[in-house]
Amino acid sequence: MAFTFSLSNSSGVPYYRQIVNQVIFGVANGMLKPGERLPTVRQLAVDLQVNLNTIAKAYSELEIRGVVNTQQGTGTFVSERNPELHPEEKQKEIERLCGRFLDEIAAMGLHSREVISTLTTIIQERTKKDTEGR
Amino acid sequence: MAFTFSLSNSSGVPYYRQIVNQVIFGVANGMLKPGERLPTVRQLAVDLQVNLNTIAKAYSELEIRGVVNTQQGTGTFVSERNPELHPEEKQKEIERLCGRFLDEIAAMGLHSREVISTLTTIIQERTKKDTEGR
DNA sequence: TGTATTGTAATAGTTATCTATGACAATACT
DNA sequence: AGTATTGTCATAGATAACTATTACAATACA
Numbered sequence: 069m070a071f072t073f074s075l076s077n078s079s080g081v082p083y084y085r086q087i088v089n090q091v092i093f094g095v096a097n098g099m100l101k102p103g104e105r106l107p108t109v110r111q112l113a114v115d116l117q118v119n120l121n122t123i124a125k126a127y128s129e130l131e132i133r134g135v136v137n138t139q140q141g142t143g144t145f146v147s148e149r150n151p152e153l154h155p156e157e158k159q160k161e162i163e164r165l166c167g168r169f170l171d172e173i174a175a176m177g178l179h180s181r182e183v184i185s186t187l188t189t190i191i192q193e194r195t196k197k198d199t200e201g202r
Numbered sequence: 203m204a205f206t207f208s209l210s211n212s213s214g215v216p217y218y219r220q221i222v223n224q225v226i227f228g229v230a231n232g233m234l235k236p237g238e239r240l241p242t243v244r245q246l247a248v249d250l251q252v253n254l255n256t257i258a259k260a261y262s263e264l265e266i267r268g269v270v271n272t273q274q275g276t277g278t279f280v281s282e283r284n285p286e287l288h289p290e291e292k293q294k295e296i297e298r299l300c301g302r303f304l305d306e307i308a309a310m311g312l313h314s315r316e317v318i319s320t321l322t323t324i325i326q327e328r329t330k331k332d333t334e335g336r
Numbered sequence: 337t338g339t340a341t342t343g344t345a346a347t348a349g350t351t352a353t354c355t356a357t358g359a360c361a362a363t364a365c366t
Numbered sequence: 367a368g369t370a371t372t373g374t375c376a377t378a379g380a381t382a383a384c385t386a387t388t389a390c391a392a393t394a395c396a
Contacts, residue, residue: 075309076302076305076309078305079214079305079306079309080213080302081214081306082382082383083383083384084383089310090309090311093310093311097311108342108343109342109344110341110343118385119386120386121385121386122383122384124344124345125383125384127343128343138342138344139342139343139392139393140342140391140393141341141342141343141392141394142392142393143342143393144342159320162317162320163320163324165303165307165310165317166317166321166324167212167324168210168213169299169321170321170325171213172210175209175213175220175223175224176223176227176295176299177227177228177231177233178227178296180325181325182296183296183299183300184318184321184322186293186297186300187300187303187318188318190297190300190301190304191304194304218353218354242371242372242373243373244371252354252355253354253356254355255354255355255356255375256353256354258373258375259354261373262373262374272373272374273362273363273372273373274362274373275362275372275373276362276363276364276371276372277372277373278372278373
């Protein structure tokens with residue numbers, strides 16, 4: 069299965085950051101192998117219907133963080149040895165994500181346990197939809 | 203217990219929107235009674251350490267949506283009869299919130315059921331902290 | 337050597353959110 | 367009547383995240 073990118077415009081998370089996250093977690097989950105080539109900036113820009121600069125910004129950050137190696141004229145590749153996102157860090161990232169979500173809930177005066185039940189319901193629905201889709 | 207506002211700067215949700223949401227849900231949850239007075243724009247700006255205009259923008263949107271009545275020189279009050287946020291709408295809003303959260307999770311290639319366990323753990327920790335705090 | 341493909345960079349413009357500041361207008365209060 | 371308090375408005379500026387466009391530079395490849 070090939071690794072694919074996707075963007076959500078409703079989450080409030082900037083596009084370039086979504087791409088950065090997807091690569092980092094893609095590597096952490098073994099869906100992106102060291103040495104594997106990422107789409108060209110132009111191609112991904114077309115695929116995601118986003119500006120070239122947005123992709124370039126994401127790749128540039130990934131380069132700085134050592135997640136990928138880029139070579140002008142050649143392409144962008146997943147680093148051979150990836151220093152980033154040890155299991156603990158991955159867990160921390162998940163916790164940050166959850167924390168923000170709970171903050172939002174709390175700000176609305178909602179009870180988290182009620183929201184969880186909605187959450188699980190939606191998950192069930194989506195899982196069902198995915199299964200049917202095959 | 204008096205109704206209090208709080209802002210999170212890490213959620214990506216604009217301040218003015220957080221305030222709007224808190225009032226709407228505060229009303230829906232009965233924590234804000236019809237006729238009840240909201241803090242003045244200046245006071246709330248000081249409390250939340252945010253610019254006056256940001257509060258004014260939130261109140262203005264609430265006024266337009268019929269959630270509050272404002273009178274220059276007098277103050278801002280929760281509408282006597284509030285048309286907004288019937289139970290179904292409240293549920294829809296929760297679902298939107300959950301949907302965005304799940305989108306973020308999916309974008310990172312995380313499995314939602316694993317995240318849920320982290321979520322419940324954090325909730326337990328926070329509940330514990332709140333209980334100890336009393 | 338030429339040509340296409342890669343990433344990079346510069347510039348300009350848009351939109352949303354927020355800050356800072358100062359002024360104005362309606363109401364309440366003494 | 368005068369003064370303080372309320373919400374409102376206008377202007378200017380900052381920042382972040384984009385889009386659009388054009389050009390340049392390094393590499394690959396025929």
